[in-house]
Every structure is written in structure tokens, then in C-alpha cells.
Amino acid sequence: MAYYRRFDAPPPDPKVLQALTEQQRQMQERIILQKPDFELKLIAGCDSSFIGEDTILSAFILLTYPELEVVEKVWHHGPVELPYIPGFLSFREAPNLLKAYEKLQQQPDLIMVDGHGISHPRRLGIATHLGLQLNKPTMGVAKKVLVGKYKEPGTAKGAVAPLEHKGEVVANVLRTKDNIKPVFVSPGHLMDLQSATEIALNCATKYKLPEPTRLADHYAAVFKKDV
DNA sequence: GCGACAG
DNA sequence: ATCTTGTCGC
Numbered sequence: 001m002a003y004y005r006r007f008d009a010p011p012p013d014p015k016v017l018q019a020l021t022e023q024q025r026q027m028q029e030r031i032i033l034q035k036p037d038f039e040l041k042l043i044a045g046c047d048s049s050f051i052g053e054d055t056i057l058s059a060f061i062l063l064t065y066p067e068l069e070v071v072e073k074v075w076h077h078g079p080v081e082l083p084y085i086p087g088f089l090s091f092r093e094a095p096n097l098l099k100a101y102e103k104l105q106q107q108p109d110l111i112m113v114d115g116h117g118i119s120h121p122r123r124l125g126i127a128t129h130l131g132l133q134l135n136k137p138t139m140g141v142a143k144k145v146l147v148g149k150y151k152e153p154g155t156a157k158g159a160v161a162p163l164e165h166k167g168e169v170v171a172n173v174l175r176t177k178d179n180i181k182p183v184f185v186s187p188g189h190l191m192d193l194q195s196a197t198e199i200a201l202n203c204a205t206k207y208k209l210p211e212p213t214r215l216a217d218h219y220a221a222v223f224k225k226d227v
Numbered sequence: 228g229c230g231a232c233a234g
Numbered sequence: 235a236t237c238t239t240g241t242c243g244c
Contacts, residue, residue, distance in 0.1 A: 084234060233235105
């Protein structure tokens, strides 16, 4: 996939891009998509926000499942090294996410990431990337499509439509709230599409975003005021 | 050749 | 992601 950049941003170094692509090709072989082999009791949601141009703040919110009660909130902020390039988001955000993750007292059974899992040009969205690095089950919930085609799902909460890319169903377009734009749910690692979709829907209360990522998004903004 | 492109 | 006002609708 060709990358694009904002008209005023400096072009990414082709050599760096090539190296990152190669790294993704290697990670791709380690991806495991399977029915979850755990009982989901604790689920974490994570998200990052930016402070200015070169500082990133990542938050992890730990919730019980299926009650969805918050039991932990942690965050970490630091410098970012790379610019945002579609298809290479994980290299920009994962380092800081890992540091935030280490601050959790309890380990989640599953991590819900704000972004894509395998619904990515090389099946290595940030959710998958993070899952591989942590060797933890992950799934992605993205607000916009990155690759693939789909037909609009029905307008009622719970309606789903497959997102296909290169002949594979890589995500489900899921309506999490009546008459509201759907989200894109994909497995990250040690997870499967069916389970990820069910979990996303079970975590959808009265908002578009399922609670784990919605709260991570919310608190990332709140924590920003503390730095 | 012309679009499209997570956060 | 972020920069930003008012505004339409439940």
C-alpha cells in the first residue's frame, strides 16, 4: 500500500518505511487468530492523545466484564519519534502504550484498542501489533475504515456487515447504537472475529464506542490536564 | 492515471 | 490525533 502524507509534512524516509514494512512482514507470521482460550473477567481499553506535536499520552482503563465497572486507570506520557503514516500507526503509538500498560496492577484477559487489528494492509494494525508485543489477546475497534470494502449494516444497534479485503473478512462493521455511524471491529491477536464482535457489542451501552475504549479516550483527555 | 488512507 | 462556533436533535 502506498502511504500518503499531509501536503505540508516532510516525506518519510523511504529506507525507514521499508524497514518498518519488513518488520511487519515478520510479525505477520506470528499472528494467531483463534477462539479465546480464557474466561473474560477483566477487559482493558486503551487510547492515546497528543500534547502538542511531539508528546503522546496513553491511557489504560481496566474494567470488569460483563459488569463494566472501572477498577483501574493508568497513564503514561513521553516523546513520539515518528510521524503518523497510515499503515504504520503502531510504531508511533505502541512504545508509549507499553509503558502505560506496565503500570497496571492487575493484568486484563483482553485488551480493546482504539484502532484496527487485522483490518490493515498487512494485517498489522495497532491492536495486532500490541498483542504480539505483549503476547496478550487483543482486538481493535476503529472509527474509520483503513482498508477493504463493505455494505452499510442495518440502522439498528447490533446490525453487522463484513469488511472484506483481498478476499478475506478482516473485520465486522458493527452498529453499536441506533442510527449512529458504525465502528469497525477486528481481532488483534489470540482472538477471533466472532468473539471480538460479540464482546464489542456487549460493551456498547449508550454510546457509539464500547465502554473500554470510550473511557480510555475520555480519561486520556482528563489526564492531559495533569501533565 | 485517479482516489483512498486507523490515530 | 489536533485546530475550532455554532447548531441540530433526542
